[in-house]
Amino acid sequence: QVQLxxxxxxxxxxxxxxxxxxxxxxxxxxxxxMGWFRQAPxxxxxxxxxxxxxxxxxxxxxxxxxRLTISRDNAKNTVYLQMNSLKPEDTAVxxxxxxxxxxxxxxxxxxxxxxxxTQVTVSS
Numbered sequence: 001q002v003q004l005x006x007x008x009x010x011x012x013x014x015x016x017x018x019x020x021x022x023x024x025x026x027x028x029x030x031x032x033x034m035g036w037f038r039q040a041p042x043x044x045x046x047x048x049x050x051x052x053x054x055x056x057x058x059x060x061x062x063x064x065x066x067r068l069t070i071s072r073d074n075a076k077n078t079v080y081l082q083m084n085s086l087k088p089e090d091t092a093v094x095x096x097x098x099x100x101x102x103x104x105x106x107x108x109x110x111x112x113x114x115x116x117x118t119q120v121t122v123s124s
Contacts, residue, residue, distance in 0.1 A: 009118030022096030038092035047106035
């Protein structure tokens with residue numbers, strides 16, 4: 001199985017940027033589609049983005065389209081989430097997840113492995 005560790009979270013001002021990383025170990029991530037989810041206090045976990053095994057296909061939640069970009073470097077066994085034009089409503093714990101299936105899904109229950117999360121806080 002694969003272990004996932006997120007990093008890069010922290011504090012930012014509205015309009016600023018952060019780049020999250022998700023480093024994998026145990027197995028190569030090239031065999032997984034990868035996703036990012038987030039959970040704000042008092043809210044359910046929300047789909048943010050997904051990238052196919054090859055990196056050719058990407059998908060985004062409606063609230064982040066045009067501002068967040070998911071990418072992957074299979075040689076480094078790492079997935080990234082570039083976050084631009086940040087808003088206070090982006091404040092959440094961000095989780096990286098791996099899916100053994102390559103077909104698109106935004107449902108968290110269909111992802112097989114999860115990281116522990118990294119906190120992102122955006123101030124106005």
